[in-house]
Structures are given as structure tokens and as C-alpha cells.
Amino acid sequence: MARLIDQSKIARIHAATLGLVVENGYGGASISVIAKKACVAEGYLYRFYSSKQELVTSLLYEKINNLIVKLQEYMVLHSDICKVIELLILELFDQAETVQDEIRFIHVLIHDYNFQISDSQREEIKIICEKVIELGVKNGQLRTNLSTEEVYTMGIVYPIEFINLRIKGFFGTNGWNEEDKQKVVNFCLNSLK
Amino acid sequence: MARLIDQSKIARIHAATLGLVVENGYGGASISVIAKKACVAEGYLYRFYSSKQELVTSLLYEKINNLIVKLQEYMVLHSDICKVIELLILELFDQAETVQDEIRFIHVLIHDYNFQISDSQREEIKIICEKVIELGVKNGQLRTNLSTEEVYTMGIVYPIEFINLRIKGFFGTNGWNEEDKQKVVNFCLNSLK
């Protein structure tokens, strides 16, 4: 038998891809640069992915799925829908603090025209949003005429957009503190109440 | 004397660039394709721009400036700050309806890592947001503890994001009607009240 596949190489390719996409966008993350950063041969990733597009897409799928799973866990644990939304937003901040790249990776690719969230994930997100509305309305925590888009936008898009504004220092302020986080939570929740 | 510069060629280059960036993103809008679509020689645009980046950047600058000017006009005409915000959001919808590409062009590039709004424009936007807060608080139409980011996000980013969600048919619905537009206006205004 031949030697075993070195899993650390794959992990390194993943990490390098993530970092380079975040830093330079999809176009700026070329195979040769990814391979160099991962200390791996240029053609190596083609043993696992049929193309650069597939590599990045599968990575995106995974990161989004992590969020979906987290969100579903919250919904199982809490009947208080405001708590669920708060936990989700704080999770986004938390990821941005600890593994900053992951949240920016999603942010970059979600707005890139080479990509789109898979239909199944989009459907999952839609269903979750509808469940949020149903539960929130039932126990009187949310407005009755909420749309899927409003929940999605204020639960995910707004916080991610805020985080990126702060990471880029768009209005001169970099980073955030506990008060900022709570302010975002309240802002998003209020808009849905 | 030699002949005069054919202005329609420049206009065609602009239009082609806009359309292709919207359709395929910055990376997908190559010089050769732009030139082909504009029915112009490949190297022609270099008579007016020193690079592809400069061409696209100046186009972005112009489109954003149009919005800033529109917004400033609204603020001169109306002391009712809610009316100003409503007009701005309706203008975004209007542009999306009539010259769909312009609003998508901004949306694509604003999230592309090859670009950023110029410092001067960013400063202008910041100042306008602060003025909105000042006026809105003075006549009791807006909350007292509003941040620049909240005004910017709900006045511009949210509507643009909504429009793109609908253009892409993200949740299955394409386009919008008058009721949708008013709902967005109300949603954004309420979040700032």
C-alpha cells in the first residue's frame, strides 16, 4: 500500500483559500498563490476538487451550514424567539472576534456574482425565517405582518454588514465593544417588534 | 486639425462596462469583452483611463455622487427628515426600475474588495448622516441615540440589499410593487424612530 493522505495538507489548502478570498476576493485568490500559502503543489487540490470554483463553493457551503446548524440548535433550546435572535447575532460577533475570516468569507462570497447560496440552503434559511415569524407572532414577541426578507435581513445581513463596516473602519471606528454588540441586538430586535 | 473625439464611443464604453460588471462582476468584465460590446477597439479606453481599475472606479464614483447630490437636494427642499429618507429610498427603487444596472453596479462594487468608496465620498456620506440625525432629533422625528451607521445602513444599505434580494428572486419573489416599496420605507423609518 502507498502512504496515507496527509489531512493537514487539505486543512492548509482550506485555510489558505479562506484567508486569500477574504483578503483579495475570489479573483485575487489564484490557485498558485493558494498553493504557495498552503505549502502544497499547485495541482494538488484537484485530487479533491474538480475546480477552483468547487473548492470555494464547498467551503462556503460548509461555513453557511455551520451557521444554520447553530441557529437550529438555538431554536430547539429556546422558545423565546428574541433570545434566539440575540444568540445568533452574538454568535456572528463571536465568530468575527475569534475566527474573523469565516464571517468575512461569507460576506465576500455572498455578494460575489460567481457564487450563490445553494438552493437547499436558501430553502432551509427561508423555512427557519418562517418558523421564527410563526413562533414570534404566536407568543406576541414579533409583529404580525413580518416578511421572510425582514427577518433574514435584520437577523443576518444587518449584523454582518455592521461587522464589516467596523472591520473596515468605514466611519472611522474599528472593532466593537459589548455595548456596541448589545446595541445591534436591540436595533435588530426592535425593527422586528 | 484632426477629427473630434467621438463622444458616443466613450458613452458606449461606459454602458458596456456597467452592464458587464453587473452581469459578471469586476473579474468577469474583461477589457476585450467590454470593447467588443461597445464596438470599439480594445486599446481605445486607455486614451481616457490609465487602467481598467481607474475606468471602473471613476464610474463608481460618478454613480455614488449622483446619489449624494440627489440626497443633498432632498435635504434642501424638505425639513421633514422622514420625507427625505422616503424620497431617497423611493429614488433607489426608481433607479432600479428605470436604469436597473446603476443600482446593481453600486451594489456589486461596494462589496468587491478591489474597490472602496473614495475617502471624500465616505466623509460626505458621514456628514449627511450626521445632519439627518441632527435635524431628525431636533424636530422629534427620530430617536435621540441614533448612530451614523444606523442611518447609513437603514437609509441606503437595507433598501439596496432588499432590491437585490428581489432582483435575484432570493426567496422566490421577483420584482416589487408600490406596496412593497412603501413597506420598505416604513420598515426603515420605523427602525430609526
Add this chain to the structure above:
DNA sequence: GCATCATGAATGAACAATCATTCATTTAAA
């Protein structure tokens, strides 16, 4: 325990395609 073989993990030079950019040349109007 050691040498050998067979396997497939890993490499990286080579490929064609495409990229942005240049500039000698052509063209047409002043």
C-alpha cells in the same frame, strides 16, 4: 528484522486560454 515491491500520494513543469496593456499603423476630418 530486513530488503523489496507495489501503490497511490504528491509534485511541478507544461499547457492553452485569457488577461490588461502597449504602440506602430491606419484613417478621417479639420
Add this chain to the structure above:
DNA sequence: TTTAAATGAATGATTGTTCATTCATGATGC
């Protein structure tokens, strides 16, 4: 005739991808 507008073939760098080759190691026979 003069001038500069306009062209588009050519350039060199870079792209994603391929595949013949190399290399490390687990299995096998002694």
C-alpha cells in the same frame, strides 16, 4: 496636407488545469 482620433495585432504576465513523473510508505516474502 496635417493632426490626432482610432485601430487591433502583439506582448508578457497570469490564469486554471493537466498529467507524466517522483517519492514515501505500507504490505509482502524471506
